[in-house]
Amino acid sequence: MTDVSSTAGKEWKVVSIVGVGLIGGSFALALREAGFDGKIIGVNPPETLPEALERKVIDQALPLEEAAAQSDFIYLAQPIAAILKTLDVIDGFVPKGTLISDAGSTKQAIVTRARERIHRGRFIGGHPMAGKEARGVAAAEATLFRNRAYVLTEPDPELEKWIVRIGARVVILGPAEHDRVVALVSHLPQLISTALASSLATEPAAECVGGPAAIDLTRLALSPYEIWRDIFATNAGPIDDALALFISRLEQLRRTLRGPELEREFDRAADAARNLRRQNP
Amino acid sequence: MTDVSSTAGKEWKVVSIVGVGLIGGSFALALREAGFDGKIIGVNPPETLPEALERKVIDQALPLEEAAAQSDFIYLAQPIAAILKTLDVIDGFVPKGTLISDAGSTKQAIVTRARERIHRGRFIGGHPMAGKEARGVAAAEATLFRNRAYVLTEPDPELEKWIVRIGARVVILGPAEHDRVVALVSHLPQLISTALASSLATEPAAECVGGPAAIDLTRLALSPYEIWRDIFATNAGPIDDALALFISRLEQLRRTLRGPELEREFDRAADAARNLRRQNP
Numbered sequence: 359m360t361d362v363s364s365t366a367g368k369e370w371k372v373v374s375i376v377g378v379g380l381i382g383g384s385f386a387l388a389l390r391e392a393g394f395d396g397k398i399i400g401v402n403p404p405e406t407l408p409e410a411l412e413r414k415v416i417d418q419a420l421p422l423e424e425a426a427a428q429s430d431f432i433y434l435a436q437p438i439a440a441i442l443k444t445l446d447v448i449d450g451f452v453p454k455g456t457l458i459s460d461a462g463s464t465k466q467a468i469v470t471r472a473r474e475r476i477h478r479g480r481f482i483g484g485h486p487m488a489g490k491e492a493r494g495v496a497a498a499e500a501t502l503f504r505n506r507a508y509v510l511t512e513p514d515p516e517l518e519k520w521i522v523r524i525g526a527r528v529v530i531l532g533p534a535e536h537d538r539v540v541a542l543v544s545h546l547p548q549l550i551s552t553a554l555a556s557s558l559a560t561e562p563a564a565e566c567v568g569g570p571a572a573i574d575l576t577r578l579a580l581s582p583y584e585i586w587r588d589i590f591a592t593n594a595g596p597i598d599d600a601l602a603l604f605i606s607r608l609e610q611l612r613r614t615l616r617g618p619e620l621e622r623e624f625d626r627a628a629d630a631a632r633n634l635r636r637q638n639p
Numbered sequence: 640m641t642d643v644s645s646t647a648g649k650e651w652k653v654v655s656i657v658g659v660g661l662i663g664g665s666f667a668l669a670l671r672e673a674g675f676d677g678k679i680i681g682v683n684p685p686e687t688l689p690e691a692l693e694r695k696v697i698d699q700a701l702p703l704e705e706a707a708a709q710s711d712f713i714y715l716a717q718p719i720a721a722i723l724k725t726l727d728v729i730d731g732f733v734p735k736g737t738l739i740s741d742a743g744s745t746k747q748a749i750v751t752r753a754r755e756r757i758h759r760g761r762f763i764g765g766h767p768m769a770g771k772e773a774r775g776v777a778a779a780e781a782t783l784f785r786n787r788a789y790v791l792t793e794p795d796p797e798l799e800k801w802i803v804r805i806g807a808r809v810v811i812l813g814p815a816e817h818d819r820v821v822a823l824v825s826h827l828p829q830l831i832s833t834a835l836a837s838s839l840a841t842e843p844a845a846e847c848v849g850g851p852a853a854i855d856l857t858r859l860a861l862s863p864y865e866i867w868r869d870i871f872a873t874n875a876g877p878i879d880d881a882l883a884l885f886i887s888r889l890e891q892l893r894r895t896l897r898g899p900e901l902e903r904e905f906d907r908a909a910d911a912a913r914n915l916r917r918q919n920p
Contacts, residue, residue, distance in 0.1 A: 487850040507848045529847055539844045546838070547852035550831055552908040553888040557827070559911035560884065563820045566810055567788045568919035569768040571828035571859055578852055579912040583905035594896050601893045603841065605886055607834040612882045615875050624864035627836035630846075631860040634839065638849035 370516065371396040374425040374432045376444055377403065378410040381461045381486065382435030383498025385524070386415045391500040392523035399425040402436065410495045426451035431517070432479075434460035438468065438588035445471045445481075452479040459484045459510075459517060463540065465533035467592040469511055483511035483533055485540070486526060491580065501525070505639055509536050541596035545589060546604055549597070551578035651797065652677040655706040655713045657725055658684065659691040662742045662767065663716030664779025666805070667696050672781040673804035680706040683717065687776045696776055707732035712798070713760075715741035719749065719869035726752045726762075733760040740765040740791075740798060744821065746814035748873040750792055764792035764814055766821070767807060772861065782806070786920055790817050822877035826870060827885055830878070832859035 373389065375382040378400040386398050400407050400416030407419040426432055426448055434441045441462045448458065456479040462468050465483045472481035488506040490497065504525035510517065511533050518528050531539065555576040558564040564572070590597065614620045654670065656663040659681040667679050681688050681697030688700040707713055707729055715722045722743045729739065737760040743749050746764045753762035769787040771778065785806035791798065792814050799809045812820065836857040839845040845853070871878065895901040 487848055489851060507850070509848060527847075529844075531844060531848070535844065539842055539848050540850070542839055542842050543845050543848055543850045543853040547835065547856045549889065549892050550835065550856060551912075552905055553885060553892055554828065554831065555908035555911040555915070556904060557881070557885045557888050558823055558915065559907065561820055561823050563810070563812060563816065564824050565911075565914050565918050566808075567768055567790060567812070567820050567824055568915055569788070569821070569824045570770060572824040572915060573919055574858065575828045575831065575856060576908075576912040576915055577855065579905075579908040581905075582909070583902045586905070587902070590896055590901065597896060598893060600838070601889060604834060604838045605889055607838050608830065608882060608886055611830050611834055612879060615871055615878060620871065621864045621868070623837060624833055624860075624862075624867065626840065627833040627857075627860040628863070630836040630840035631832075631857040633846050634836070634849055634853060634857055637846050638854055 368430065368516065370394070370430040370520075372399065372429045372431075373397070374399040374401055374420075374429040375416065376401045376422060376425075376432060376434045377436035377440065378406055378416060378495050378498075379403070379435065380489070380493050380495070380497050381502075382433065383410060383413075383415045383495035384488075384500065384502035385433055385435060385461070385486075386410075387498055387500040388503055388524035389520060392520065392525075394520070396430075399429065401425045402440075406495045413495065413498075415495055415498060422448065423451045426456070427453070429456060432456060432458045434458065434462070436462075437585065438462045438464060438592055441468055442471050445475050449476050449478050454478045455480060457482070457514065457517065461486055463544070463589050464592040465509075465511055465531075465536040469533040482514050482517060483509075483536075484517075485509040485536065487544075488526075491577075493585075507638070511536065537593050538596045538599070541593055541600040542603075545593060545597045546600040548578050548581060548586065549601065550604070551576055555579035649711065649797070651675070651711040651801075653680065653710045653712075654678070655680040655682055655701075655710040656697065657682040657703060657706075657713060657715045658717035658721065659687055659697060659776050660684070660716060661770070661774050661776070661778050662783075663714065664691060664694075664696045664776040665769075665781065665783035666714055666716060666742070666767075667691075668779055668781035669784055669805035670801060673801065673806075675801070677711075680710065682706045683721075691776045694776065694779075696779060703729065704732045707737070708734070710737060713737060713739045715739065715743070717743075718866065719743045719745060719873055722749055723752050726756050730757050730759050735759045736761060738763065738795065738798065742767055744825070744870050745873040746790075746792055746812075746817040750814040763795050763798060764790075764817075765798075766790040766817060768825075769807075772858075774866075788919070792817065818874050819877045819880070822874055822881040823884075826874060826878045827881040829859050829862060829867065830882065831885070832857055836860035 469483045486508045508521045508526035739760045750764045767789045788810045789802045789807035
């Protein structure tokens, strides 16, 4: 029987991607482009595996049990609810010490479930801050993670090595801190965009007047609810806090609409927007 | 003495652009590209006129009094406060019936001032729903108005003809209705972006996590306050109403964060965002 410590940090020969969609497919392509020359196995969803094989995103398609049994690294790139279900069963299939990570958009619920269920394997939560409007393996691309932050809930030398190789920046954040931060940088923007689009819908002339600002800020409102359901279900507390903070800032702008304070608020906000860009070129 | 009705709708031979920056310069370039073969005179700001002449954005630089005296059409593309000052003096310089329009971002204050001051000339308020981050005549381009709405506060056949030729869509809205609509489609998005950037500034890890949604939605927060000061000063009422509406929508999302109502709200918002895009391709 292999000791856990001896497999930690070992070279990966076989990687399984569970959920070969936009993120899972892009991760596979990015690994390959970054020089990974082992085998990449695809697991789920069944309807996309033929396309993933044809596009050479994966080398082989196998059921979870068989894939997990031979993998050094397993990447769960499913929707959050599906990741939780995979965590319920996968530990029985893996050799001791197998590294498992995920790409779910919230971390507290997933890491908690992994702590309960993963004992033979080692689980590290992950969240690449990347994405685009198009979905599915057809939209996958090796460059998706380039210049993006990639959050891990704890360090791992081998996983970090590949994250750097695919062009991303490793950011280590505990699950609760991660969820608080993404409530602000990702979930709040989505709700803002949805609320703006639905505000514009109250004004018949808004549609025909349009304008670049409205177009830009309602882009996220096009996102289908299905990818958000799990996020709201697993991060409602931090999202509620983020909404409260944002509403209080708006109310403050509203009070200072005719005053000199507004200029200072614009300056502070512009500084924050510039800093964000400096770190995310 | 020329009768007003006889000059309405006549072919333009000389056009003056007062404020040859991004919008004024783009309007001049767009007119030229659309086939205008008369003379284009530039008035103000003095520091950009040499560059505008060199780039052949204008044919000649003249003081307002001399430019106005020979123009069939005068286009005020200054900041709102400067447009108001121009309206205070220009009527004494123009031949009877000269068409004057503007490109100011709010219309009620400008049209009211024009009604008080313009008697020899004819004034029609205008607002092209176009722009970009870069400013000044160096950033001017003939295509800036293409596929954009161009609001006029009342119809005019000759002006509408050129607006269509430069690729924009004419939308006729009274000044009060215009200001209500742009409070929603333009001023609200700016304040949202500023409030989001300043919310993100409260969370140290937000900067390094970044993410495409936060980057997108804080782009407007980079706008300098100086171009917004006049807008807030002349449209505070409608902006306050727009903020109130938007905050109420956010509060509603907040209440339904864990409920099935949220899905319907997402669907409605996505429909609104799609309609906006259908009209503004």
